Amino acid sequence: MKDEAAKKSFVEKANAQGFFSIAASFSGKVPDVKAAHFALCAGGEILLAEEADLPFFSPLFENETLRKVVHDYKPFLHCGINFSSACFDVSLTAYLLNPGTAQYDLSSLASRYLPSMIASEATKEGTEETVWHAMLLEKLYPVLKKSLERQRLLSLYETMELPLVEVLAAMEKAGIYINRTALHEKSREISAHINALTAEIYDLARGEFNINSPKQLSSVLFERLELQPPMGTKKTKTGYSTNAEVLEAMRFAHPILEKILSYRFWMKLQSTYLDSMEELISPRTQRIHTRFNQTVTATGRLSSSEPNLQNIPVRTEEGRQIRALFEPSDGYDALMSADYSQIELRILAHLSQDKNFLEAFLHGQDIHARTASEVFDVPMEQVTADLRRKAKAVNFGIVYGISDYGLSKDLHISRQEAADYIASYFEKCSGVKNFLDKIVEKAHDDGFVTTIFGRRRDLPAIKSSNYNQRTLAERMAMNTPIQGSAADIIKLAMIKTYHALNEHSLKSRILLQVHDELVLETVKEEEAQVAELVRHAMENVVQLSVPLFIDIHTGKNWAAAK
């Protein structure tokens, strides 16, 4: 690396083509990621470097006119290497080009986008891996860049996905504090519940068995106890399904059923949210550093893993006690939750221009009550809680790509009744009906759908002769522009919020994103200012035909911030 001549020649080649690639191997976990060694490539010329050589490279790295081509930018940020807007992340661009695939590793991308590359070359052995990666990156760059431009995805990359990486890295680095003592206490409490239920279940089953095994449970319920499975219960490979829906439907047939449901509930909390969470507390920071994955979902949403902090319980009181374990870390006073109100239905209003939806949101009405009023033909004042519940289910169904079967199952009504609701809905909300018809037609014609911001999802199955595959693709065509536009909006809001907090030198920071919600930790003196700043950023990130609205709550823990 001390070879000045080699470096000089490398810089010349990089300058001549305006870009160079960097592959690195990383070690350690967030927030202690270290880059072990690097391979740089420009015009086929390779430079190798260790972390100690970084100062040597800083003029090259900091040159904003030179594009740095990498695969997976976030780990670079985690170890302090920032390429800002001059970064071309091939994993992100490949994701934008085809968000439906699971594979964005370099070998897969090489075989997909470099047809001249022989299969064996895409996973070259023998050569130092980082060197090979740097060479692949250099070849992939012009191909991916051209595809991105051709599909009008470059601005989405530059204004949304790339700037978001820095925000996500900061959130991952911050982590969220979990009260370990309270977690142990909760775990002991739940273990007692589980032990008691286990004994009762063995007693009622007249023998011991593994309650966690659907196979064994099915044989106990439907063979030993000779219980009758509810009509239409699905057969799995090993017997009748024993899921909550089945057990609920037959819950009064035998006292064991309530016990099983209860056992399952506590077991879920214990194994998924208490036992495994503890193992993921960083010994150094005492916080949980989830990963926010940017190239996973087909719609543009983020996902969260190790652990997943986007599915922490909230719908039951006992579940909310798990949420209450998340607290502000040292030096912070509160957690703040800011969530979009009905963002998907507001997007539906915008995309469909349906008169009822536009009017409801422009007048600040309760959208489900308004829907009930229309569908069931009663004045707004006479909408009962039950009618509202039903209308809410229909609205959800619309967003998912409705079917009478799905709605009937959700509401426990007959298929005919569900079909009647849908027919009435489409009669009253003809704008929505028209939009859904048009988007499916467009998907058939083009083979893809797009969001408000131009994110695209290919739907090749829409031409399938297989009924299941084709109708699934049609539902995706209806759902993706809605779910994906919501994802776009909150991503932009995160970028805006993050920079607004930085520009005002505020200590408060974003910790989590849960699809339509941001969770921040705040200090007392900043609370009012942060609330105002977050509201402004989230509500004004885009101008739709209807206003965006967020609810903000602050508390001593995540459950209290609701």
Place this chain on the structure above:
DNA sequence: CCTCTCACG
């Protein structure tokens, strides 16, 4: 490694 189940938006 796949299946089943269940937590979230």
Place this chain on the structure above:
DNA sequence: ACGTACGTGAGAGGC
């Protein structure tokens, strides 16, 4: 007559 709600991640069992 057919079988379907959209998008995720994770634990446990069992092959």
